[in-house]
Amino acid sequence: MMEGANRTKQVLTFILGMETYGVDILLVQEIRGWSQVTRIPQTPPHVLGVLNLRGSIVPIVDLRMRFRLERAEYTAVTVIIVLSVETSSGRRDLGVVVDGVSDVIDIKAVDLKPAPDLGSQVSTEFIQGLMTVGENMVMLLDIDRLVGGDIGDVVMPPKVANG
């Protein structure tokens, strides 16, 4: 992972509540405004449903719910970042719902600090590393892990809704 300490890469940062996260910009396919999704039965609650993205059916994940943050109302400024990730079963696209995108920054590998272990109350498994931009801390997301352990495999135990 430390391929040349001075190599830089570009990261798209976005806001979730009070926090700033980042993703490798090479994974980003497009950024689009929020639109109503089609719900899918038998999915974990943070998988909101699917959207039509230029003809392919793409699942949409609410990152706030994924990270157990307080749920926000979807407004006109809510955006969906569409990411394309290579997985064991081929290329997969997914959309993540965030409060808003903020910036594109260059980071060096040396600037990336490992996330400290915060015990069981805070999950850091999707955090690739931490970095400081200006006065803010940015958490770089490990999208591969997010997709691998989240969208593809996990099935929530079926739960009969009371009709």
Next chain:
Amino acid sequence: MALDLEQFHEAFFEEAFEALDTMESALLKLNIGNPEPELVNTIFRVAHSIKGGSATFGFTEVASFTHTLETLLDELRGGRMQVTRGLSDLLLKSVDVMREMLRSVQHKTPIDPQRVADLQFDLELAILQKNQAPAAAPELPDVAPAPTPDAALPTMPATAILGQRRWQIGFRPYPQLLLRGNDPLRLLRELHELGSLEVEVDISGLPALSEMNTEDCYLAWNLVLTSEVTRDVIAQVFDWAEGDCKLEIVEIKSGLAERTAPPSAVVVPIGIASAHEAQIEVATTATLEPAAEQGRSQGASPATPSPAQGGSDSGSIRVSTEKIDEIMNTVGEIVITQSMLSQLGSSMEGPLAEQLRSGLAQLERNVRELQEGVMRVRMLPISFVFSRFPRMVRDLSHRLGKEIELKLTGDTTELDKTVLEKIGDPLVHLVRNSIDHGIEKPDIRRAAGKAAAGTVHLDAYHKGGNITVEVRDDGAGLDRDRILAKARERGLVGATEVPDDTAIYDLIFAAGFSTAEKTTDVSGRGVGLDVVRRNVQELGGTIEIRTERGKGSCFTITLPLTLAIVDGQSVAVGSETYIVPLTTIIESMQLKPSMVNRIAGRGEVFLFRDGYVPVVRLHQVFGVKPRTHELHEGLLMIVEGEGRRVGLFVDDLLGQQQVVIKSLETNYRRVEGVSGATILGDGSVALILDVPGLIRFAAERLAA
């Protein structure tokens, strides 16, 4: 040799299997006692090219077997052997064995060597017996049969007549020879089999190591072959290298002159078909026709191991289905965009709006044509499936001692490749069923005043937006009373119940149902018709049976033309829209509260026609907030899957439309009860219900 031949394996297998199909159908057409030379040539060419290809790739078992087969076929081709029923059976068996061998090599699985050895022995025996027959003509024996001790015998008498000749062979490969899948070592080995061979390699073309390209051939050979063979036998060895080498075959005269003195040297810088044919005409005396034929087919595709297709080169190209699917997807998107634009256009006003609308109408027409065009590309004639039946019927009727005439009509009817691949097995089942249970033995048929030979008729045709395939026989028909008795015995029908005929005949599709008095190895184990029905339903089709006692029965399968599109009914549940495939819907109705009964306080059922049907509330299964919970305020849709019926409770019916099926699994995963998704005219996504899956899933949930 550093060249990676594996990259050519797939192409070889694909072509070899195709060639075997050609060979099989040619064998089936072959007249016993009076074979058409053209067919025999076709069969020979297939064996020859598979031998060449498998030897090149080092599949020695296949090569050795085909070699023996080729020897036998060459005898046939030369008219030195008669085509008998037994021989034709033997050859058909050889096709099976070759297919199995190739498949086992392809999948790297072991093969039963005994079976191959037995058959090879039979082939050798057939060759041997022909040589003992007085009709044996003293013609050239071509190549020696496989290196088994007793197989060497048959060449002996011929040797004495022609005598030894010495051939000087100049073999100068062009650099690309190796890339075309030719192995000079194989060629030398094959020459060696013809007689004693002196080999001299010419390395003058060899560049410095640093300039060497590992995949180029720099060597040349000067060979002297002492053998009894003729020039064209030698030329045949180099068949696959044509166009990739310069070949010079000169006879070193010493004594025995030939009947017709061939020109002393033939230089063969081949590559252009016409030039090659001219060469063959000069060089050949005995086997002009087939050799020239072969030259033509090779001129088109120089020296890759492509089995000759019996002149069926129809100017087509091979395209991977993936590429077609990509185009199909793009076209699907255009359709959606176009319908969005049309919606927008219809709400426009102003002076230009009319122009815009007419432009959009034009676009719609073109898009529809484009979509149909792409869909047609995926279509293949059903003859791809039908072609396996002549052989099957022949074998089965043999085994069961029945006389059966197979009629195939409508075999040019086209349907989607995916549908085609999945309909083969169900059809095989039905045809077997007809032969085993339907058609009676000849004496029974005669006693019933029917022709001794029964007829099985497969017919395919388009009807509406669907394709219909019928399997008809003029056999005994279904025995209504026996089915009913059996069903009562198994408790499928109550003792006093008297269902109508259609319901009774429907029983034969029940799992494990068989009325055969004894189980044969062909059918009768009761596995079958239920599987057939399930397969057909999985394809979104239906199957029906009509039958008349003593006159025969007819199975009618109706299939969608393609799996990429489905006719659907859109339904609303709360704010969601779902698509229900039309083929699964029996009826939609509104219930009165009095019609619904509860079982054990939980399961809701209602009376539909002659049975109780459970209610499945779609909003409950999918966890959606519905518009109403009251059954009489919504609609009940009676749907059927895998023989089970349920009443699907939805809020409302929206409309019927054709939708393009998209996979959820591409970016997400499989979802229980959902077969895919589609994009509606407004760009939003709607899920397509998998009705059988949904019924299963709902039942599990109710049980839990």
